[in-house]
Every structure is written in structure tokens, then in C-alpha cells.
Amino acid sequence: MKTHGTGFTEVYAHSNAFPYDLSVNINPLGPTNKLQILRKFISCYPGNSYAKLIAALCKLHIVNPKQIALGAGLDGLLHDFILCFLKPGEHFLMPEVTFQNPCFSAALAGGIVKKIPMNNDLSVDFEALSASLVGKESIIFLCHPNNPTGLLEDLTKIKQLLKATKALVIIDEANIEYTSGPSCLSLLSQFSNLVVMRSFSKAYGLAGMRIGYSLACEHIHSKLHNSRPPFNVSGIASEMAIQALEDQKHLADSLKFVKKENQYLSEALKGLNYQVIPSDSNTLLVRLPLEKQMSVKEFIQNLNALNCHVVHGAYFNLPEGFFRIAPRSRDINENFINALKHITLQQQHVKRFSSII
């Protein structure tokens, strides 16, 4: 798609020179002075090629620029892919217990969402997935690691799946940085139907900026680019992603921090008789103690009354009894554990009282 303007931020953002560019329709005074530091990025369109960020990502993943596409968060990118590649009546396959957001886009595209039941240990059932390949599928969606289980998929099985289908296999690696891998990126050069998606929202801490990217072969991305408008990522988001990639120490510190807090949460939860499902990632899937005579809905209402929040397992199609958490800072995590203790005490009190009357 042809666009106007000089690609202002890409060319001029890191110098004091300004082009005499009357082609762009933007506020000559710019925004409020309170945002001085971000001025250049706010009042101008981003360069449509996002060259600096793409170059940084190419260096990180050793791919060429056309193998990368940016989007408004992994969510935004997934939406764009689904609207581009899923036609009415075609099948969108995904495990039953996983991140549910793409269902909305698949339904909007007129696709038929087929949710594949899990193995008993909540891992993806690749045999059932293969059995669902009937030639009508155009997208297969998997999270690696899965959310909410935090489990990494088996790369050999993903490889077999890629061989067995012509459909696009989208691997959502939003949380891959928290794991010890391996990433599906190693399969990229072998399969032209593989799309790996990454997010800046998680380990890089930019959730509010809405920026993510996909890695796939050129012809997939050129089809995608022809189906969506330009400037789909803001200049500020792109600049912040560049800064985030440059600060690898902050990334390493964040991963270390999250690991420590996960250990703290897991041990504290187990100490209170909650079952913590083993996770390769930062998210923890937790089961209420069997002796708790409380539904997850009631449990969450009690938690909310104490200003604590978790995700109900039902969001991920899990049976009754599960909720999911992701670690925060130690004071917030401690507050959460104290809330659980409070709820347990309250319950013991009610039980004792009801056995007296």
C-alpha cells in the first residue's frame, strides 16, 4: 500500500534536523508540553517500514526484514492474520484449554472454531489434533508455552503437525522468554506454513504500548500487509520496543525476579494445600484445596472483596476448581497469600460455627 510522508520519525527522531514536510496532516504545535520527551513520536506518523525496530529484531533472530511483521500487540497481529487467512466456513483449530482471544476474530471472519480436547495431564493432544485435519482447516493455533498451564509443547510433535497440514500453524510465543525453550523459531527455515508470534507485553513490560511481531516467510507477510492499513503500530510503541530490546540487562533481571516470585508463590500456595500445576513458564495454574467447600466463583468473590484478583479457570475452558495467576512484586504477592489465609480462616470459622448450631 502506498503511503504519504517522509517516514519522519525514522529519519529524524535521533537528530535535531527537521524536514520541510507539508505532506503530512498533523498538529504544527504538537501535543502538550508535558510530553516533551515523546513529542517527535506523538505528533508525527511513524515511518511505515519501522526500519530501526525491524533491524533490531532481524539481528536478534537472524532473519531478513521481510520475515518480520509488526502488530498492535500479539492480539492485534493475531486478529489481522485471522481476518486475512481464515475464510467463511473454514476451520480454525485450537486446543480446548488455551488462550481464548482468537475465538472472537475467528468467529468474526466467519470461520468455524474447533476446540480439541486435552490429554489428562492438560498437555495438547496432538493425536486428536491430527485426527481433526479434514482439509477444511486454514489456521491451527497453539501457545508455546500454553496459557494457562505454562507447559511447553513438544517440538517434534509440532514438526509432525507442520508436515501433515497445508494450513497456517500459528505458534503464540507470548511467554517464551520465561521458559528455558526451545522456541519454534528453529523450525522457521524448514516450514513455509509456520508463523511464530512474539509480544513486547510480557517479559519486556510494554503491555500498554500494544506491540508484538510475527516471524514467517515472506509470501505470508506480503499477503498480510496487503490486507491491512498502514501505521498499525504507533511511533512511541515502536521506539519503546527498540529501547526494550537494547536493555537486555533489564530483561534478564525481570526473568530472574519473576522466577523468584513464582517460587515464593508456589511454596506459599502448596503450604496452604492448594495444588500448583507444574509450569515451564511464569503463569501458575492452581487448584483449590479439595477440602474447600467453595466454588471458584465464590472463592474469587471473596478474593475480590479483599482487593485481590485472579483469572477464573472457566475463561480457559477448565473444569471447576481452577484459577490462574501470574506473579507481581513481593508486596502484592504477599498480600495475595495473606488474603488466601484470611479466606481459609473465615471458612474454618463458618464450619466450626455451623457444627455448633
Ligand SMILES: Cc1ncc(COP(=O)(O)O)c(C=O)c1O
Ligand atoms: C498466550 C498469550 N498470547 C497473547 C497475549 C496477548 O499479548 P499482547 O499483549 O501482545 O496482545 C497474551 C496475554 O495475556 C497471552 O497470554
